[in-house]
Amino acid sequence: MSGKGKLFGRKIVIAGSRKTDEMSLLIEKQGGIPIIRSLQGLxxxxxxxxxxxxxxxxxxxxxxxxxxxxxxxxxxxxxxxxxxxxxxxxxxxxxxxxxxxxxxxxxxxxxxxxxxxxxxxxxxxxxxxxxxxxxxxxxxxxxxxxxxxxxxxxxxxxxxxxxxxxxxxxxxxIAPDPATLELLCNELTAGQVDAVCFTTAVQVRYLFHYARANNRENAIKAAFGGQVRAVAVGKVTAEALREEGINLVIAPESERMGAMIIGLVNHYNSYKDKLNKAE
Structure with missing residues (x-):
């Protein structure tokens, strides 16, 4: 992993179950740390x-x-x-x-x-x-x-x-493993990850259904409203996030996984520029 990539060693969760190796490689090339937490049931x-x-x-x-x-x-x-x-x-x-x-x-x-x-x-x-x-x-x-x-x-x-x-x-x-959902909820609320990349709307729904059933919905929403970035592969997935009350959603115009990662990179670059100007 390159320490000089534009994701600056950030921990990026991949919520999908397909093409995870390809997405992991894209994240690593940008200096990020991919974490697989598949919320895509069979x-x-x-x-x-x-x-x-x-x-x-x-x-x-x-x-x-x-x-x-x-x-x-x-x-x-x-x-x-x-x-x-x-x-x-x-x-x-x-x-x-x-x-x-x-x-x-x-x-x-x-x-x-x-x-x-x-x-x-x-x-x-x-x-x-x-x-x-x-x-x-x-x-x-x-x-x-x-x-x-x-x-x-x-x-x-x-x-x-x-x-x-x-x-x-x-x-x-079929719903994903509850242990995976619990682990991701813990990581989100503890501030241990920087972004979650959702590749289908069903992943969003499984996460928030689990959070509601376990009285963690507010904590998960607070995480996405704070440090953690919600990233969607396309409009339908972004719509699912907004329906759950997540207002800041990063989604590319081109509905491709590579474009999603580049969209996250561009977001952090823009965010860094704003911080530099504020200083």
């Missing part, structure tokens, strides 16, 4: 439930199909293909209104020959809800593609407007 596919929901979508006329992730949209078509109903599903999607969240989802739908009727402005669930607000949903059948976790805000928005919602939850997360 995933599994509830195949019987997915099969039932897909067959419902194919067998009933839908008014709307809402896609929230590119990976999930691809997995949806793959799951339908395994059942031999992918052609029927695609035809169903092409005959109803399509809403899309995020540029990856938009690109995936275009590759499938569909142009979304409604697109969010900023890649977030709240942005998608704003884009859907002018539309009527009373007695409309709406399929919502999900990936990894429910979207209660989006589903509630639709149901409050009278929609009949079919969530397509292709993957479900």
């Amino acid at each position: 995933v599994y596919v509830d195949e019987p439930a997915v099969e039932q929901d897909l067959k419902y979508c194919v067998g009933n006329k839908l008014d709307w199909f809402i896609c929230t992730t590119g990976t999930g949209t691809e997995a949806l078509i793959h799951a339908a293909s395994k059942l031999g109903i992918d052609g029927a599903l695609l035809q169903q999607m092409k005959t109803c209104l399509i809403a899309s969240r995020g540029y990856k989802t938009y690109s995936k739908l275009k590759n499938l020959g569909m142009k979304p009727d409604v697109v969010d402005e900023d890649g977030t669930t709240e942005g998608l809800i704003r884009a859907l607000s002018p539309y009527q949903f009373k007695d409309q059948r709406v399929a919502v593609q999900l990936h990894g976790e429910p979207q209660p805000t989006l589903v509630q928005f639709l149901e409050e407007r009278g929609a009949h919602v079919t969530p397509l939850l292709l993957y479900k997360h």
